[in-house]
Amino acid sequence: MGGRRGDQGDQAAPGGGRAAATRARLLAAATRAFAARGFARASVREVCGAAGCNVAAVSYHFGDKAGLYRAVLLAGFERDAALPPPDDPSRPAGERLHDLVAAFLGRLLAPERHLHARVMTRELVEPTPALREVVEVAFRPLHGRIRALVRELRPDLRPADADLHTLGVIGQCVFYRHARPALDLLHGPDALGAADVPRLARHVAAQVLGGLGRHDLLPLPPPQGHSDDHPRPRRAAARRR
Amino acid sequence: MGGRRGDQGDQAAPGGGRAAATRARLLAAATRAFAARGFARASVREVCGAAGCNVAAVSYHFGDKAGLYRAVLLAGFERDAALPPPDDPSRPAGERLHDLVAAFLGRLLAPERHLHARVMTRELVEPTPALREVVEVAFRPLHGRIRALVRELRPDLRPADADLHTLGVIGQCVFYRHARPALDLLHGPDALGAADVPRLARHVAAQVLGGLGRHDLLPLPPPQGHSDDHPRPRRAAARRR
């Protein structure tokens, strides 16, 4: 029997990258499967079928199914590490909050990025032993950034209330990912999807700023007039900045 | 072999309610199991073990596992039908919104009621063929009630924006149920649970009212003051900037 590796971090495959290619196909297929059906319900036969390799490849390259799952999560962490826009303290806090929400929502919904986000947010609902790492690496840092902006916008807030505002933002965003099957039934299959990320981000940001009593900092003119008289055309110009 | 019933709606058990008792135990154990682990991962052996009966009882009383699941959902619908407070149009819309949010959050988190809510909200994330019914019977009516209050509070809102405000409320509430495992890790196992329902409801209601630009309608005095004139004796004196 060949030497098992069972872990990542190796290189110099004498076989000319053939093994690395199998590994990559397996990782991609597993990402799709875990995103679509979760850890428990995605089967290694299904993953290997999609990757075009034998079931034994999972134990050979990743040790076992849980190792494959961990590798999928790790790849998601690495891919997302550079994603969120670096915070620029010189800009207005309201705009920075909006941009952070937009980046988070994009990660949750945009077609090229949503797979890893699905795997990670599924952990929140259906935890595996990897939940702790997801919380520490992905959830808590995001929570911290939003919370810092909330406190910057309203320094007088009690910590516990800043937490509630923060979780409100995260909860609204995650809902558009988690509840997708139900939203498809409620609003039609294409409503409130990736194409609506700018609109959703604008709304969530305006919502939390309003809840903080900082209507003055709406990063964008609200799409609806509140006390004015002229009805807005549907595609009003007023792009941001 | 005995005549299968496989459906509910029967009565007149000659065996003196013994069958009905088994049915009830099965239903209770299945509710716990489906709430805790979902349809796919809860096994009929586990359910029947907890109910103290044989595995064949599932197929005898409910046809199959999916029938048992449908019966659990149905019982939840019936139990919750009388739960939400009837809307009283003579009261201020802000208070009615707060009460509705409080009732919804209570259903999601309160110990005696959360099991059915878990089964139903899990459908949003991990749909089974019963999702359609959950959406039509539970999700859409709640959405309609919140949306009507939102439009009453801000009649000038475009319908699409009223939807976003509505989903923001639901998303925040559902998050406290869905993300519980992650919240346990983030804030400690007892934070933001059933005991905090009044505080959470107050926050969510104040948040959406603020987002609607109706700070004037906060249903309860907010735990922190932001632009007011009288300091609040609440807990610690509210720190002012």
Added chain:
DNA sequence: GGCCGTTTCAAACGGCCGTTTGACACGACG
């Protein structure tokens, strides 16, 4: 060529799953 470590494969293993089977216990009723 012969060799060897690496990688892939078909096949099988044990285990849990949902479901079915056929027998048995029990109260009702003629």
Added chain:
DNA sequence: CGTCGTGTCAAACGGCCGTTTGAAACGGCC
């Protein structure tokens, strides 16, 4: 008492699961 319908049971069935096995294929190297 004998029969019947009802409800429960232990046991088994076929199927999918994750994992392992042992051999075959591959590719660089002498």
